[in-house]
Structure formats: structure tokens, C-alpha cells
Amino acid sequence: MNFLDLFSGAGGLSEGFLKAGFEAVAHIELNTYACKTLETRSAYHYFKSNNMLELYKEYQKTYNQTEKIRVEKRRELLSYVPEGIMEPVINEEISEKTLPRIFEMIDSRLGVMENNEIDLVIGGPPCQAYSLVGRARDENGMKDDPRNYLYKLYVRFLSRYQPKAFVFENVPGILTAFDGNLFKNIQAYMKRVGYNIEARKIDAKDLGVLQSRKRVIIVGWRKDLNFCYPEIIQNCINYFVDDVLRDLPKLRAGEGYKGFSYNLNPNKYILESGIRYGDDILTHHIARSHIKRDLEIYKIAVDKWNKDKTRIKYTDLPEKLKTHNNLTSFLDRYKVVAGNEKYSHTVVAHISRDGHHYIHPDITQNRSLTVREAARIQSFPDDYFFEGPRTANFVQIGNAVPPLMAEKIACWFKERLDMI
Template identity: 70%
Template sequence: MNFLDIFSGAGGLSEGFLRAGFEPIAHIERDLYACKTLETRSIYYYLKKNNELDFYKQYQQSFYASSSENKRRRLELLEMVPENELEPIMNLEISEATLPLIFQKIDERLAHKGWKQVDLIIGGPPCQAYSLVGRARDENNMEEDPRNYLYKLYVRFLTRYQPKAFVFENVPGILTAFKGKLFKNLQAYMRRVGYNIEARKLNAKDFGVLQDRKRIIIVGWRKDIDYQFPLIEPQIEENYVVNDLLNDLPKLSSGQSVSSGSYRIPNHKLLKKSRIREDEDIVTHHEARPHIQRDLDIYKLVVEQWNNKGLRLKYTDLPEHLITHKNLTSFLDRYKVIVGTTTFSHTIVAHISKDGHHYIHPDITQNRSITVREAARIQSFPDNYFFEGPRTSNYVQIGNAVPPLMAEKLAEWFKNRLEILES
């Protein structure tokens, strides 16, 4: 079975379907670095299929090389894959102007693979316009943002390819945008082109992800197919805590980075079970941001307050000499520790790329915000997932992603359901 991934991001949703055995037709994503990440991941799967992952591991080591050496090794990695073996990864913004080219490339790929139809379309348009925080910060309540209507472009793919089913992922705010009118219009569009749909609010923590991350998953089935929303029971996990995701990584202070890909301690059963760390993996993307002394002083106070009293420190609770912002009435939780001793963290979002204040490491001896690799693990990305581009882009890619473990559970349900329909 195959799938088409639109508004792909860094591939968190796609990763789940790849793990479940689906084959990608194409990925479409407007961000250049996210596209390079998708390309690298596609190469990983090609080399894995051909038992040549040693070449991929050598490329991972380029994380510790110079920029020029990294580029050279990437070219060598690309040369490992014969032409037309990888699916198209289109670095394009989906719009009326680009749709003809996008459809052409998809059609060419379907013909090349001998596929007569698209089994599944997955993807989640950018969610900033639907975000409650985004609307609160915008004086026009995001009403003039063109991204509000990207669902209409999503429907264009449904109209053209008539997949058996689709998955549309977004933030809970999509339900209330424009007093619910936008969501009603979205449903009407999808039904009009031949789909029964249902929307559910799901939480990543119910899928084995150690993160409180609520998302709206809209599932659609073609009207000629027996339709049912995935009934996925919350997973009963052992008493894993967030520290189990972090403790094996090298300890770092502000501004430090690891000099090799070695882990600090042996693999943990949680990391093995969730396939976050394999025995042959190495550590990459584990560099601590440099922080100014004032922020380091605040970080220490925030962690101490939590460790000693189990309380979140508000910005107005800080000593006077540490308060520099004029806004003392809103966003008072701007400094927040990732709690290591609980079964899930708070939500990782793309804002982590700005400063990291909302994602302070729970180990007070390290006194810093979390690294790209630590954020990726909380999102359930495996250590062999290589994020391309600068650190800021890596954080954005991770914060915007669907957790792969969550995506995998959805994909497994779809695979079983579609196989029943085919039989």
C-alpha cells in the first residue's frame, strides 16, 4: 500500500506510515531544510532495505565534521542511491500556481511504480493560523492569514486522486477558529468530494509518547468504503518517566557540545521498546545553547522551585533584578522546566527555536535548555533520524512534527483495515 504525504514537515507523520510498511509516493513541503531532512530519511530507508546502513552511519558522523566535510559526505550519500529509486521530495509551497507541476510529478511517480491508485493521503497544513496562541498574539485574530484556507488545497488532492482514505492532522484550535465556522466549511468541502469524515481529539501520551500533546486527527473514508474511525485504546505503559529518555545522553552545560557520538550509559528498555535508540546508534544533534548569565540564574531558580516545592515559578515571582520584561500580566510561565520525574512532558512546539526558556533541562547540574536531540526524543524521533539545516531549523522541524510513535499506531490501524478491505 502507498501513501502521499503533503505539507510533510520533517516527516514525523510519514515515519509512522513507513514503519507500518506503507510505501511513499511523494512528499511536498515548502521548507528547504525540512525537505533535506526528508531526503536524508528516504536514503536511510533505501540503505536499510539493501543492508548498507554502514554508509548512513558514516554520514551521521559528519555531524562532528566541518561544514565543507559535511557537504562532501552528503553528496557521497546521495550517490549511493540509483536514479528514480527515491520518491520525489518536492520543495514547493502548495498553491494554485504549483498544483499542475505537483500533480505531474505525482502522476509520473505512480506510473513509474506501476501503481494504479493512491491508497492514502496524509498531512497537516501549517497550524499557526488555527493556534489559540497564534490568534491571541495577532491583532486581527489571524482572520486575514491565507493559511486558514489551506484545507481547500488539501481537498484538491482528494478530488484528483480519490484515495481510499486520508489523515488530516492539526491543532485543537482548528475546531474553534472563526467561532467554528472554518471547521464546518472544512467538513463540507471534504464531504462534497466524496468522503465520510470524523474528527477526534487525540493525545500523544496515549500512544506511548512521553508528552502531553493534544491534536485533532480528521480521518476520512471514501463513501463507497465501509468507514470507521480508528479505535485505539490508550497504551498501558510501565512506569517510565521523562528522565528515562534523557539520562543516557552526555551531560552538557550551557554552550557545550559532545565531541563524539558515544552514549553516557547503556541503553534503557524504554528507548529499546520505542525504537528511539538502537544498539548501533550514535549521538548527534546534542549541542547545548549558550545562555546569558541572567537566564542561567533564572533557570536554576525555576528548577529549584520545582524540585523543592513541586511548583511552577511565575515570571513575577522572580527577584526584581532578574525581571527585565515590561509585560507582567501575560505569558507569566515563560520559564518552564521539563519535569523529568513525571510520565510525560508538556508540549514541544516550534517556539523552542526562539530561546528555549520554556524547555529547561530537569538536571539542575546541567542548567540549560534542552538540545535538539533531547527535544527529538521527547517527540519520539529515533536517534538515527538526522535533521538537516541549522539548529534553529532543527527545533522548528521537531516542534511542528507529529510524534512518530503516535503516527505509527494510526498507520498500523489503517494497514489492518485496508488489508481487510482488499481481501
């Protein structure tokens, strides 16, 4: 079974399908750093299947070295993958102008695979134009944003390749945007090219992820197939957010860990979720620096949360720590990750800006999350290597579909499609 991955990001959705046994035809993504992450991950899958992971681990150890060394070592790493083996990562914006070129590359890949059919199309266009927050902040309610209509380009892939089914992931706001008319148009376009569709809201925390992340998953299937919406069994989570944090070396603000090893052995949740294995290499565990005032606020926020599970409001702070004039909105700008709860609040791309919304729950560390901690809350495995600077890493993670959530959806599809 294979899939075509549109608007791929760093590959959270495709990682779940790869783990479920699907093969990627190609990934299409605009962001250059995300594309490099996808290429590195593709190399990982090749090395793993050919018992060559030591090469990959040697590359992981370049994380703490200069960019020049990393670039050279990455070039060397990718040279070990035979030509035509690694699935193509197409670094293009999906547009009317680029579609012919993209289609040509996909057709060429199908020829190499000796396959003329795509089983599944997955992916979701950028969600900013559909999000409630995005519409609230834009003076025109995002009505003029061209990203509103990327679904039409998604449908062009359905029309050309006629996959058995597709998975279209997005934020809940897609159902209500423009008084619900946008979603009606999406339905009409998808039905016009031969698909029955159904949309449901799914929360990642119900699928084993230690994070509340509500998403709309639109599933479509060709009208000639006897198909239905996945019956996904909800997980009963008996773990806490601290379970994905406590085995990592402790850091203070501004500190970085360069040892590649862990503080403790992996606990049951980390093993069951596939986040860590016994011989993994620890990377991306470097803490941001914070100014003294923010560190004082962090301590107050963590102390208040850990004592009575109460979120601090900006207006609660001592006057000496207040610097913003806006005392009526965005009062939750400092937020602690709920280590003592079964799930955290949603990790979004805004984490790349300052970390104030993602304060580590351990008051002795007094800092915001590292890239690796954010990745773990998103259920990315520790062997997932994010390319680019730290800011780009955070954006990739915040925009991703949790791989564990994707895997649960993919497993159902694989079982069902195998019967068709």
C-alpha cells in the same frame, strides 16, 4: 499500501506510516531544510533495507564537521541510492499556481511504481492560523491569513486521486476557529468530493509518547467503503521523561558532545519505543549558550520544580533578575521539562528562539534542551538526522507529529485497509 504526504515538515507523520509498512509516493513540503531532512531519511530507509547502514553512519559523523564537508558528504551519500528508488521530495509551496506541476510529478512517480492508485493521503496544513495562541496574538484573529484556506488545496488532492482514506492532522483550535464555521466548511468540502469524515481529539501521551501534545485527527474514507474511525488503544505509560534523557552525555550550557556514543545502555522505554538501538550514532547533542542571568533563573526554576513540582512565575524572581516590564502576562516564560513526570509539556517550534520554556530538569547541567533531547521527547529515533542549522532543527522538531503517535494510527489503517 502507499501514501501521499502533504505539508510534510520533517516527516514525523510519514515516519510512523513507513514504520508500519506503508510506501511513500511523494512528500510535498515548502521548507528547504525540512525537505533535505526528508531526503536524508529516505536514503536511510534505502540503506537499512539493503544492509548498507554503515554508509549512513559515516555521514552522521560529519555532524561536527564544517558545512562544506557535510554538503559534499551528503552529495556522496545520496549518490549511492539508485535513480528512481528514493521517493520524491517536492520542495514546493502548495498553491493554485504549483498544483499542475505537483500533480505531474506525482503522476510520474506512480508510473515508476507501476501503480495508478494512491491508498492514503496524510498531512496537515500549517497550524498557526488555526491555533488559539495565533488568533489571540493577531489583531484580526488570523481572519486574513491565507493559510486558513489551505484545506481547499488538500481537498484538491482527494478529488484528483480519490484515495481510499485520508488523515488530516491539526491543532484543536481548528474545531473552534471563526465560531466553528471553518470546520463546517472543511467538512463540506471533503464530503463534496466523496468522503465521510470524523474528527477526534487525541493526546500523544495516550499513545506512548512522553509528551502531552493534543491534536485533532480528522479521518476521512471514501463513501463506497465500509470504514470507520480508528479504534486506537491508549497506552498505560509506566515511564518518566527522565527515561529519554538520562543515557545521554551530560552537558553544561555552551558545551557540545562530539564522541557519538552514549552515557549508559538504553533502558526499556527507549528500546520499546524504537528511539535507540544498540549501535546507534549520537548526533545533535550540543547545548546552547546562555547568559549568566538566565542561568541563575534556570537554577531557581529547576530547584522549585524538583522540590515541590511548582512552576516558577516571572513575578516570583528576585528583582535583580527581572528585565521585562510586562508583569501581567506570559509569566510562565521560564519552564522546566518535567523529568519526574510521565509526560512533558508540548514541544513547539518556539523552542528555536531561546529555550527558556524547555529547561533541562537536571540542575547540575543548568541549560535548555539540545536538539537530540527535544527530538527524543517527540519520539524521533536517534538515527533521524535533521538537516540545516540548529534553529532550523528545532523548528522541524517543534512542528512535527510524534512518529510513535503516527505509527499507532498507521498500524490500525494498515490492518483495516488490507481487508478492503
